[in-house]
Amino acid sequence: MLTCLYKKILLCVALLAPLPLIAAPYTKLVVFGDSLSDSGNLASLPTYSFLNKSPYQHGFTNGAMAVSYLAKFLGLPLKPSLHLDGTVNGNNFSVAGARAAGISGIDLNAQLAVFLQSQAGKARADTLYVIFLGGNDIRDMRDQPEKAAAALLNKATSNIQSALSQLATAGATHFLVVNSPDIGSIPETHALAAASKPNLVSYASQRTSLFNKKLAQTVAQIDKKKGVKIVLFDLLSFFKGLGNNGKAYNFNDTQQACYSSAGFKYYPACNNAKMNSFLFFDEIHPTQRVHERLGRALFSVVPEAN
Numbered sequence: 001m002l003t004c005l006y007k008k009i010l011l012c013v014a015l016l017a018p019l020p021l022i023a024a025p026y027t028k029l030v031v032f033g034d035s036l037s038d039s040g041n042l043a044s045l046p047t048y049s050f051l052n053k054s055p056y057q058h059g060f061t062n063g064a065m066a067v068s069y070l071a072k073f074l075g076l077p078l079k080p081s082l083h084l085d086g087t088v089n090g091n092n093f094s095v096a097g098a099r100a101a102g103i104s105g106i107d108l109n110a111q112l113a114v115f116l117q118s119q120a121g122k123a124r125a126d127t128l129y130v131i132f133l134g135g136n137d138i139r140d141m142r143d144q145p146e147k148a149a150a151a152l153l154n155k156a157t158s159n160i161q162s163a164l165s166q167l168a169t170a171g172a173t174h175f176l177v178v179n180s181p182d183i184g185s186i187p188e189t190h191a192l193a194a195a196s197k198p199n200l201v202s203y204a205s206q207r208t209s210l211f212n213k214k215l216a217q218t219v220a221q222i223d224k225k226k227g228v229k230i231v232l233f234d235l236l237s238f239f240k241g242l243g244n245n246g247k248a249y250n251f252n253d254t255q256q257a258c259y260s261s262a263g264f265k266y267y268p269a270c271n272n273a274k275m276n277s278f279l280f281f282d283e284i285h286p287t288q289r290v291h292e293r294l295g296r297a298l299f300s301v302v303p304e305a306n
Helices: 008-016 046-052 066-074 108-118 135-141 146-170 187-195 200-226 235-244 288-300
Strands: 002-004 028-033 127-132 174-178 229-233 253-257 278-280
Touching: 028 066, 028 108, 066 127, 066 288, 108 146, 127 146, 135 146, 135 200, 146 174, 146 200, 187 200, 187 253, 200 229, 200 235, 235 253, 235 288
Parallel strands: 002 229, 028 127, 127 174, 174 229, 253 278
Antiparallel strands: none
16 A cells, blocks of 8 residues: 655644654664665765764764664664675665666665675565665756656656565565655755756756656555555655744754855854754755654654554
8 A cells, every 4th residue: 555645734743743762563674765864874985984073973964864763763773784895784775875766886776786685685574664765866857958857767766666676576565765855945956056057946846846756656556566565755745844834843044054065164154053953954965853853754654564
């Protein structure tokens, strides 16, 4: 059964309600994703060791990731797989910079291959599998001609569909899939638009919408064919809810970045003390407070195990 979180009332409950630590009906959590869920894999590489120093916390934010909060609320451990050196030591395979459509060693197909190899091709039915990426693919589509953007979109959603299918065939039955936030709303897109590409914001928002629509369709096909239980979480609406009601959630700035991951310095209006009053940690990524709220929202829609 496919469930989509599109109702604003449910979103508000997820944002506001305190959640107790509850023993999960699952015995394990496995995550595939990008910088919105990578809690240490990219940081394990010497080139990216800066992610292990303040204000970073082993990933592109100033604290724990949403999936780490999800794991906490489920009562399950979640550690970075550290698989980029050839060995698997954890259950979070996310890598910052990963694409669904990509073919490099950090992308979705590679993450999935490493996981399945580490499990002798089996995916346990008592595990919750999270697939949380797509934003980087949309950033790639952002300024591409229509035909090229459409090809990227189809490849990205097809690869997510394939990942779900492979996991289901290997034995997985419960999935949480997260769509993309509006790439037109991130500070990076606004900066690029202001510099030289005034139509970029609308292009990015349009292509986010197309990606999310296509993702919902492809996920539904897997749900129907495989008889698995999939929840598709609407991250786009989640971020819109925060952005449109920032004051209600004690966010003083919902548009500007606090820190520059390009220049490794705080923007003039922000500093470490003010960081969690900002929605955006840097030009692309949200702050720890957003991740915590998102973790609660994800927990509120986790599919029940059989």
